[in-house]
Amino acid sequence: MIQLHYTTDVCEELCEHDQIVCLAKAEMLVDDDARQIAETFKILGDPTRIKILHALSRRELCVCDIAAIVAMGQSAVSHQLRLLRGARLVKYRKEGKMVWYSLDDSHISLLLAQGIEHIQHR
Amino acid sequence: MIQLHYTTDVCEELCEHDQIVCLAKAEMLVDDDARQIAETFKILGDPTRIKILHALSRRELCVCDIAAIVAMGQSAVSHQLRLLRGARLVKYRKEGKMVWYSLDDSHISLLLAQGIEHIQHR
DNA sequence: TTATCATATGAACAAATGATCACATATAGG
DNA sequence: CCTATATGTGATCATTTGTTCATATGATAA
Numbered sequence: 001m002i003q004l005h006y007t008t009d010v011c012e013e014l015c016e017h018d019q020i021v022c023l024a025k026a027e028m029l030v031d032d033d034a035r036q037i038a039e040t041f042k043i044l045g046d047p048t049r050i051k052i053l054h055a056l057s058r059r060e061l062c063v064c065d066i067a068a069i070v071a072m073g074q075s076a077v078s079h080q081l082r083l084l085r086g087a088r089l090v091k092y093r094k095e096g097k098m099v100w101y102s103l104d105d106s107h108i109s110l111l112l113a114q115g116i117e118h119i120q121h122r
Numbered sequence: 123m124i125q126l127h128y129t130t131d132v133c134e135e136l137c138e139h140d141q142i143v144c145l146a147k148a149e150m151l152v153d154d155d156a157r158q159i160a161e162t163f164k165i166l167g168d169p170t171r172i173k174i175l176h177a178l179s180r181r182e183l184c185v186c187d188i189a190a191i192v193a194m195g196q197s198a199v200s201h202q203l204r205l206l207r208g209a210r211l212v213k214y215r216k217e218g219k220m221v222w223y224s225l226d227d228s229h230i231s232l233l234l235a236q237g238i239e240h241i242q243h244r
Numbered sequence: 245t246t247a248t249c250a251t252a253t254g255a256a257c258a259a260a261t262g263a264t265c266a267c268a269t270a271t272a273g274g
Numbered sequence: 275c276c277t278a279t280a281t282g283t284g285a286t287c288a289t290t291t292g293t294t295c296a297t298a299t300g301a302t303a304a
Contacts, residue, residue, distance in 0.1 A: 017187050024177050024191045034169040034176070036241045037234075042167030046292075047156040050163070054156070055146050063251055065139050069146045076293055078252055083292095088240075097250045097301050107240065112159075114233050118210075119158040121229075168262080185281060198263055200282055219271050219280045245304100252299070261290070269282070274275100 043087040044115065048072060049080050056090060057109045060102040165209040166237065170194065171202050178212060179231050182224040 029037070043049060051070045055061060061069070067077045081101060084090040089108050092101045103109055151159070165171060173192045177183060183191070189199045203223060206212040211230050214223045225231055 017184070020181065020183070021187050021190045024180065024183065024187070027177070027180055028191060029173055029176050031169065033238075033241070034172045037237045038167050038169040038172045040167075040237055040240050041163050041172070042291095045160050045162075045164030045167040047153065047160040048292080050156045050160045051151055054151050055149070058146065058149055059142065061142070061146065062139070064249095065143050065146070068143045069150060073294070074251070075253085075295080078250095079292075082252080094251095094301095099251065107236070107243075111233075111236050111240065114229070114236060115159045115162055116155075118162050118229065118233065119155070164261095170262085186279095195264070196281070197265080197283085200280095201262075204282075216271095221281065247302100247304080249302080250300085253297085255296090256294085258293090259291080261288100263287095263289105265284105265286085267283085267285105269280100271280080272278085274277085 040087050040089075043083050043089060044111065046080070048076070049084060050112070050115075052077070052080060052084065053089065053103065053108065053112055056101060056103050057112060060100045062098045062100050066101065162209050162211075165205050165211060166233065168202070170198070171206060172234070172237075174199070174202060174206065175211065175225065175230065175234055178223060178225050179234060182222045184220045184222050188223065 044053075048070060052066055055066065055069050063077060063081065064074060066081075067074045070077065081090065081092075084101075085092070088104050090101050091104045092099050094100075166175070170192060174188055177188065177191050185199060185203065186196060188203075189196045192199065203212065203214075206223075207214070210226050212223050213226045214221050216222075
């Protein structure tokens with residue numbers, strides 16, 4: 001369980017608005033947290049991976065099916081799935097030679113839905 | 123208002139699971155929609171921009187204050203704000219020489235919160 | 245065992261990204 | 275007008291990213 005911390009740096013100012021800047025600095029995300037959050041979104045920031053996640057939001061799929069669905073090579077898909085695994089966006093289970101992928105949790109579906117909603121409204 | 127369409131391509135198969143693949147293909151996001159959704163997440167996928175958005179989720183800020191808060195050059199911040207504007211993640215209002223930025227809508231705050239939540243649970 | 249199928253991975257390379265620098269624009273005050 | 279301040283933008287360049295190709299791993303079938 002990662003806890004978010006806040007920076008408590010000193011407050012030397014350039015612009016006016018010293019107090020606001022000082023307060024905002026105190027509330028700012030720690031570098032490492034910002035990096036991790038960004039990392040998650042970065043993984044979501046690719047059309048191929050969005051297609052994969054969208055397909056997985058409907059049903060569990062094996063690698064070669066995903067490749068067929070998104071019309072890409074198996075290798076490319078495998079590389080992308082690795083990134084998705086690394087970001088804990090998908091999970092998998094092995095069944096003989098096959099590996100079945102699915103969204104890591106319902107939370108991911110929600111994130112995806114929010115992205116879709118964003119491009120929809122306007 | 124952008125509507126999401128579904129591809130209705132023919133279904134020539136490689137693997138087994140023809141029906142599942144065929145169905146998943148039919149439900150798949152259109153390239154352009156996947157691209158737009160990914161574009162939004164891509165913009166969220168940078169630590170600097172996450173810090174900026176997080177700061178803006180608390181209060182409206184002008185460019186030079188943001189630069190001070192995230193400890194970066196004004197130019198770099200301006201470039202990032204341009205991307206954030208392009209993705210409709212922030213809006214701004216001019217007041218004399220100053221430009222005040224804020225989140226485009228409360229929806230963005232939610233997206234951000236979901237990203238934070240994702241890195242928190244485990 | 246050997247052959248085959250499903251998946252993973254390393255190397256390579258073109259394309260995209262993000263910070264910096266220099267400069268442009270725009271507004272306010274003298 | 276000229277100067278100072280706040281912000282925006284184009285060019286550059288090192289770094290990262292995503293696909294492809296070749297190959298490795300691992301499981302099943304013959």
